[in-house]
Each structure stands twice: as C-alpha cells, then as structure tokens.
Amino acid sequence: MTIKILSVDDEPDMEMLITQRFRRQIRDKSFEFIFATNGQEALDKLDANEDITLILSDINMPEMDGLTFLTHLNDRKNPFLKAVMVSAFNDMDNIRTAMNRGAFDFVTKPISFEDLEATLNKTIDHVSMLMLAQREHDQLLAIQNDLNIAQEIQQAMLPKVFPPFPERTDFDLYAMLRAAKMVGGDLFDYFLMSEERLFFLIGDVSDKGVPASLFMAITKAIFKSHFSSKDCAPIQEEVMRINGFLSEENYSMMFVTAFVGILDIKTGVVEYIDAGHEAPLILRKDNTVESLPKRGGMALCILEDFPYQAQTFQLQPGDTLFTYTDGVPDANNKAGERFGMARVKALLAAQTSAALPQAITEATYDAIKNFIGDNAQFDDITMLTLRYNGA
Missing domain, CATH: 3.40.50.2300 (Response regulator)
Structure with a gap:
C-alpha cells in the first residue's frame, strides 16, 4: 500500500x-x-x-x-x-x-x-x-446487521399466531422460543396432519449461535416436509429417514435432541419418538404432575441408522402436556444455582385445572427470568404446551 x-x-x-x-x-x-x-x-x-x-x-x-x-x-x-x-x-x-x-x-x-x-x-x-x-468496527456493524436479519428470518420460520387453531375446541397449544444469543439452535413446530391428527415437535441443536440456527432451520424444514406429506409413513420410519438425511456429511458433528409427537385428537393418544430429549411433563386434570418415563432413543445425527421405536401415552380431557428444552431446568442465577425440575413441576402443579397453555408457558418463563435476575441467559429457552380438551 x-x-x-x-x-x-x-x-x-x-x-x-x-x-x-x-x-x-x-x-x-x-x-x-x-x-x-x-x-x-x-x-x-x-x-x-x-x-x-x-x-x-x-x-x-x-x-x-x-x-x-x-x-x-x-x-x-x-x-x-x-x-x-x-x-x-x-x-x-x-x-x-x-x-x-x-x-x-x-x-x-x-x-x-x-x-x-x-x-x-x-x-x-x-x-x-x-x-x-x-x-473492524464496520465489520462488526455488518455482522450485527446480518445477525438482525438472521434473527428475523429464524423468528419468521416459527409459528407465532396464537391460538393457532381458534376454531378448534378439542385442544389448545402455545409455544415460545427465547434465544440466548441473537439466533439460537432450539426449534419447535406444529401443524394439523389431518382433521384428527396434530403433529408437534420440539428440539435442541447441540451448538449455539449462527451454526446452530442454520442446523435448526434445516431440521425444522425437513420435519415439516416429511410429516406434512400425504404419503407420510409411520412416525418411526419418518424419523429414521430424517436422521439418515441429517447425518449425511455432518462434518460439523452437530446433533439434535428432539421430542416428536402426533396427537390423535379423537382419542387423546399421543404417539411419539423421544430422540434423546428432555422428558416431557404431564399436568393431569387433578393437578398431579407426571414425568413421562424415558424410553427414548438417541439424539439425531449421532448414529445414522439408529432404529427409533415409537411409544405412546394417553391424555385425558383436561390434561396438559408440557415440553421444553434443557434451557428451562439449566437456567442459573449468579450464585450458580440451577432452576431445576423441582421448580418446574411445582409451577405446573400450582396452575388451576382451567389454565390455558399460554398462561402456563408465560408463567414458567416469568419465573425463570425472576430466578435468573441479572445473570445472563446462557442457553436457549423453549417451551411447547399442549392442552387436550377432548371431543
């Protein structure tokens, strides 16, 4: 020069x-x-x-x-x-x-x-x-601008109209994602596969930030593509196909934990695949809280041909399913204390039997924020809450 x-x-x-x-x-x-x-x-x-x-x-x-x-x-x-x-x-x-x-x-x-x-x-x-x-300042501004755009794109990918199916009285659903950084690796989705079948998904990519957000977008899009198809195979077959696709050329060695469910709206039976995810909680109509037993498989992208097996559980009218990522129990305050599952279960048990999914989810998030206080959020916090009302 x-x-x-x-x-x-x-x-x-x-x-x-x-x-x-x-x-x-x-x-x-x-x-x-x-x-x-x-x-x-x-x-x-x-x-x-x-x-x-x-x-x-x-x-x-x-x-x-x-x-x-x-x-x-x-x-x-x-x-x-x-x-x-x-x-x-x-x-x-x-x-x-x-x-x-x-x-x-x-x-x-x-x-x-x-x-x-x-x-x-x-x-x-x-x-x-x-x-x-x-x-360097200009580069940081450019990166910040790119992150703002990435955040807008990622948020646009997530369902955000609640209640999502206002004409339906047989179930209600609410979800939220609060990324620890501008963009994150948590994901959720839901849609009606038919008038009687509701698909829902919550997941967590192993990394954080931009790499995780890209993998999150791919994962969500693939699940949507497979399970919204009219030729959709049984849940375990589709998850195995998705796992195989995500595992191909996964040089970054990322993995995704996921809880994948299909609710039979007429019967309340939930067929699901637990791909190494946090165990969901069920708030029963009588305000007892159950943790769904872990009978799950491995996280996606770890073993390309892992044989996932479908499991089922029953929701009765008035029951609420609470799913979440590990950012919920792992949230910690300045003293290093974890929020923990005991607090999550106590929050659910304190809800009235008529509490709507949005109220339950927001109350849990508010409790986590109060617990964290001035401490920085270090992990994405995502929750999907589904209430079954019955036919």
Whole structure:
C-alpha cells in the first residue's frame, strides 16, 4: 500500500531534499509525495487527491500560513488525515498553537531527516491503527446487521399466531422460543396432519449461535416436509429417514435432541419418538404432575441408522402436556444455582385445572427470568404446551 504524503512548504529546495532523502521509499512505492507551496494550494491538492493520508506542513508560509491551513483541515473532519507541523526550534508558541488545533506531531528546523522519518513512520502507524479499528468496527456493524436479519428470518420460520387453531375446541397449544444469543439452535413446530391428527415437535441443536440456527432451520424444514406429506409413513420410519438425511456429511458433528409427537385428537393418544430429549411433563386434570418415563432413543445425527421405536401415552380431557428444552431446568442465577425440575413441576402443579397453555408457558418463563435476575441467559429457552380438551 502506497502512503500519499502532502508536503506544504514555500522553501524551493524542500521538494528536492525530501525526494532525495526518501528516494528508496518512493522507488518502492511505499511513499508518494505531493507538493504544495502554501496552505491554499495544499487545500486544492487535497481536493484533487482524496487518498492523501499524511500532511507535512510548514507553519510560516505566504498567502495561507500553516495555522490557518490547520483550521481548514479540521473543517474536513477526516479522522484519518494527520498533520505533522514544521517550524523553527524557537517558535514554540506557534507549535503549541498548532498542537492545540489538532496537529498530530511536529518537527523543528533545521530538519533532522532521521527524526522526520521516525515521525512520519509513527504517524503512519497511528493512521493505520485508526483505519484498522474503523474496518473492524464496520465489520462488526455488518455482522450485527446480518445477525438482525438472521434473527428475523429464524423468528419468521416459527409459528407465532396464537391460538393457532381458534376454531378448534378439542385442544389448545402455545409455544415460545427465547434465544440466548441473537439466533439460537432450539426449534419447535406444529401443524394439523389431518382433521384428527396434530403433529408437534420440539428440539435442541447441540451448538449455539449462527451454526446452530442454520442446523435448526434445516431440521425444522425437513420435519415439516416429511410429516406434512400425504404419503407420510409411520412416525418411526419418518424419523429414521430424517436422521439418515441429517447425518449425511455432518462434518460439523452437530446433533439434535428432539421430542416428536402426533396427537390423535379423537382419542387423546399421543404417539411419539423421544430422540434423546428432555422428558416431557404431564399436568393431569387433578393437578398431579407426571414425568413421562424415558424410553427414548438417541439424539439425531449421532448414529445414522439408529432404529427409533415409537411409544405412546394417553391424555385425558383436561390434561396438559408440557415440553421444553434443557434451557428451562439449566437456567442459573449468579450464585450458580440451577432452576431445576423441582421448580418446574411445582409451577405446573400450582396452575388451576382451567389454565390455558399460554398462561402456563408465560408463567414458567416469568419465573425463570425472576430466578435468573441479572445473570445472563446462557442457553436457549423453549417451551411447547399442549392442552387436550377432548371431543
């Protein structure tokens, strides 16, 4: 990179001296010098050469002196344009004024070219540091903008209209995802496979941030594609196909825990696959809380041909199924204490039998936030709550 330096001096031999002294740098194209004889001419040179980085200016010059030139230079408000002033050794008043007006440094006459070269290099290093900081700042702004867009895209992928099926009275459902970062790896979904079958899914990608969000998007899209098809196979076969697809070329070695369920709306029977996920809780109509026994399989993407087996459990009218990711029990406060499953179960048990899924989910999240306090949320928090009312 060639550094453009504007030399402003009315002494006729200054151009020759500088060209001779810095001939190696000029030959190597490290430095390129542009010359002016007074401040006004220097301003014209700046207009014609916007990539000038450094100015070496005398103070005492005709037509426009160096101090006036500095004032005009400040009006340009270019933080990367630095001035080194030149004046007689005994002209300290003017040098002090120049420094007060924003000069970066100064050298005195008669000029020591060793001192001048060191001063120029120091100034160039400072400008380079400022430019690097600005580039890094711009890159951070660009990353932040990309993350904002990614967050909007990820949130747009999630169902967010509640109640999702307002015309249905036989069940109710509510879900929320609160990412620990701008984007996260948790996911949920639900949709009617038919008038009598409700598909629902909650999952958690092993990583966090942008990589996890990409894997989350792929996982959710694949589940939607497979289970919304009219030719949908039994739940265990579809999950095995999805696991095989996600496992292919999984060089990042991510995995996804998931709880995949299909509710028979007429009977209340839930057929499900537990792919290494947190055990759901069932809030029975009599306010007892049950933890669904773990009979699950392995998380997705760990073993490509894992033989997943479907399980079932029964929901009675008035029962509520509460599913969640590990960000719920693992939330911790500044003292390092976990929120824990005991608190989750106590919150569910404290709900009235008529509590709606939205009220249960939001009450749980509020309790977690109060528990965390000022501590930073370190993991995504996701919950999907399904109440079965019966036909």
